[in-house]
Amino acid sequence: MAFISSGYNPEKPMENRITDIGPKKYDQFYPPVIAKNKGKWLYHEILEPGVLVHVAEGGDEVYTVRVGGCRLMTTTHIREICEIAEKHCDGHLRFTTRNNIEFMVDDKSKVDALKKDLETRKFPGGSFKFPIGGTGAGITNIVHTQGWIHCHTPATDASGTVKATMDEVFKDFQDMRLPAPLRISMACCLNMCGAVHCSDIAILGYHRKPPMLDHEYLDKICEIPLAISSCPTGAIKPAKVEWKGETVKSVAVNNERCMFCGNCYTMCPSMPLSDQIGDGIVLMAGGKVSNRISQPKFSKVVVAFLPNEMPRWPSMTKTINQMIEAYSKDARKYERLGEWAERIGWERFFDKCELEFTHHLIDDFRDPAYYTWRQSTQFKF
Amino acid sequence: MAQVDFKGKTFDVDEDGFILDYNQFCDEWIEYVKDQEGIDEMTDEHKLVIKVLQEYYEKNGIAPMVRVLSKLTKFKLKHIYELFPSGPGKGACKMAGLPKPTGCV
Numbered sequence: 001m002a003f004i005s006s007g008y009n010p011e012k013p014m015e016n017r018i019t020d021i022g023p024k025k026y027d028q029f030y031p032p033v034i035a036k037n038k039g040k041w042l043y044h045e046i047l048e049p050g051v052l053v054h055v056a057e058g059g060d061e062v063y064t065v066r067v068g069g070c071r072l073m074t075t076t077h078i079r080e081i082c083e084i085a086e087k088h089c090d091g092h093l094r095f096t097t098r099n100n101i102e103f104m105v106d107d108k109s110k111v112d113a114l115k116k117d118l119e120t121r122k123f124p125g126g127s128f129k130f131p132i133g134g135t136g137a138g139i140t141n142i143v144h145t146q147g148w149i150h151c152h153t154p155a156t157d158a159s160g161t162v163k164a165t166m167d168e169v170f171k172d173f174q175d176m177r178l179p180a181p182l183r184i185s186m187a188c189c190l191n192m193c194g195a196v197h198c199s200d201i202a203i204l205g206y207h208r209k210p211p212m213l214d215h216e217y218l219d220k221i222c223e224i225p226l227a228i229s230s231c232p233t234g235a236i237k238p239a240k241v242e243w244k245g246e247t248v249k250s251v252a253v254n255n256e257r258c259m260f261c262g263n264c265y266t267m268c269p270s271m272p273l274s275d276q277i278g279d280g281i282v283l284m285a286g287g288k289v290s291n292r293i294s295q296p297k298f299s300k301v302v303v304a305f306l307p308n309e310m311p312r313w314p315s316m317t318k319t320i321n322q323m324i325e326a327y328s329k330d331a332r333k334y335e336r337l338g339e340w341a342e343r344i345g346w347e348r349f350f351d352k353c354e355l356e357f358t359h360h361l362i363d364d365f366r367d368p369a370y371y372t373w374r375q376s377t378q379f380k381f
Numbered sequence: 382m383a384q385v386d387f388k389g390k391t392f393d394v395d396e397d398g399f400i401l402d403y404n405q406f407c408d409e410w411i412e413y414v415k416d417q418e419g420i421d422e423m424t425d426e427h428k429l430v431i432k433v434l435q436e437y438y439e440k441n442g443i444a445p446m447v448r449v450l451s452k453l454t455k456f457k458l459k460h461i462y463e464l465f466p467s468g469p470g471k472g473a474c475k476m477a478g479l480p481k482p483t484g485c486v
Contacts, residue, residue, distance in 0.1 A: 012419075013419035013466060014419065191485070217401070221395075222483070223442060223443040223483075225441065226443055226483070266483065266484055266485070267483045267484055268483060269483065
C-alpha cells in the first residue's frame with residue numbers, strides 16, 4: 001500500500017508535537033451504574049463460575065460476566081468484543097489484571113442473553129472465543145509473556161505453552177472446586193516478566209548451555225564492562241582474543257561458573273545462548289501475593305527441567321495436572337498451594353505430586369542458600 | 382548488515398541506524414545522523430555532548446549513565462532532549478558512533 005500520512009511532518013518532527021498527556025482518565029469509561037455507585041458497594045456474590053453480582057447501598061446491582069481472553073489478540077477480535085459490549089452493555093467493558101474480559105450489565109434479566117451469546121461464539125477451529133469463568137476457587141487466566149512471538153531472549157514459547165495448559169485445566173476455569181484460587185503464570189526466560197515468582201504454579205523458560213561468543217563483533221556492538229557486570233556469578237571476564245590474525249577485545253566465559261541465565265545476552269548481542277535441545281521449562285510452585293492468613297510467598301522450583309515439546313508440551317501439562325490433582329485432593333479449604341506444601345512439608349509435597357527431587361532443586365546461590373537447607377531434625381520419612 | 386553511503390564515506394549500520402564499528406565514526410556520520418534525527422543545526426552544545434560521550438566511551442568502554450552525562454556536560458536531561466529529540470540513547474549515542482543501547486529498553 002502506498003504511504004498515507006497522518007499529518008506528521010518528518011521535516012519538522014517537533015512541530016505540533018503533543019507529549020506528556022498520559023492515559024485517558026478511567027472514569028470516562030465507567031458504565032453508568034458503576035459511576036453512580038462508586039465507593040458505595042455493600043457486598044458481592046459469585047452466582048456461578050464466571051458471574052458476579054455487586055450490590056450497592058441504594059440497592060443498585062451490577063452483574064459481571066467474566067470471560068477468558070487469549071491476551072494476544074487481533075483487532076478483529078477486539079471489534080467483536082466491542083460488538084458484544086454494544087449489544088448487551090451499552091458499549092462498556094473492562095479487562096482484568098489477568099487479561100480476562102468482563103462484561104457488566106445492570107439487571108439480572110440481561111445476564112442470560114449475554115451468557116448465551118458469549119457461549120455460542122467459537123473460532124472456526126472449534127475453540128471458545130469467550131469462555132465464561134475465572135472466578136472463585138478455580139483456575140483463572142495465565143499471566144504470560146512474549147515468547148517466540150516477539151522477544152529475543154526466550155527459552156520457550158509463551159502463547160503455545162499457555163494454550164496447551166489452559167486446554168488441560170479448562171474445566172477448572174469454568175468450575176470452583178479447588179480449595180482456594182490457583183494462579184498459574186508463565187515467563188519465557190528468567191527475567192520473569194509477569195508473576196512467575198509469586199504464583200501457585202509457574203512455568204519458566206530455562207537454558208542449559210553457556211553463551212556462544214561472536215568475537216568478531218563483540219567489542220564493536222557490546223559495551224564489554226556491561227556484559228561483565230551483568231553476570232550474577234562472575235563467570236565473565238575481559239579477554240584479548242586472536243581473531244583472523246588480529247587481536248580483538250572480547251570476553252571469556254568460565255563455563256564452570258555459568259548457570260545459563262542469559263543476562264549477558266540481554267546486555268550484549270554477541271553472546272547468544274538459545275539452543276533447541278538445551279532449552280526447556282522449569283516448573284515452580286507455592287507462591288502467592290495476597291496477605292490472606294499467611295504472608296506473601298515466593299514460588300519454589302519443583303521440577304528442574306522439562307523439554308520443549310512443541311506444539312502441545314505434553315510432559316509439562318501432565319506435571320502441572322499432577323500438582324493440581326494432588327493439591328485439590330489433599331489441601332484444606334482456603335489453603336493456597338504454597339500453604340498446603342508448607343503445612344504438610346515439602347518432602348510430602350514431592351511424594352503426593354509424584355515429582356522427582358533432584359539436586360538441582362537445592363539452593364546454592366550465595367549466602368541465603370543456607371537458610372533454605374534444613375537445620376532441624378523435624379522431617380518425615 | 383546494511384551499508385550507507387554518504388558524501389563519499391561508507392558506513393556499516395544495523396537496522397536501527399547505529400554504526401556497527403566505532404572506528405568508522407567521522408564528521409560525515411554526524412551530518413548523516415543529524416538529518417535523520419530532526420536536528421536543524423549542530424551547535425556547540427551538540428558537539429559538547431558528542432565529545433563527552435566519546436571521551437567517556439574511549440576511557441571506560443561503556444556509555445555514561447544519564448546522570449553522569451548530565452553532570453559532565455552540565456546540561457539537564459530536559460536540555461539534552463531539546464538538543465537531541467530522540468533522547469541521549471537513540472539520538473546522542475547514535476550520533477557519537479557508540480554501540481546501540483541494550484537491555485530491556
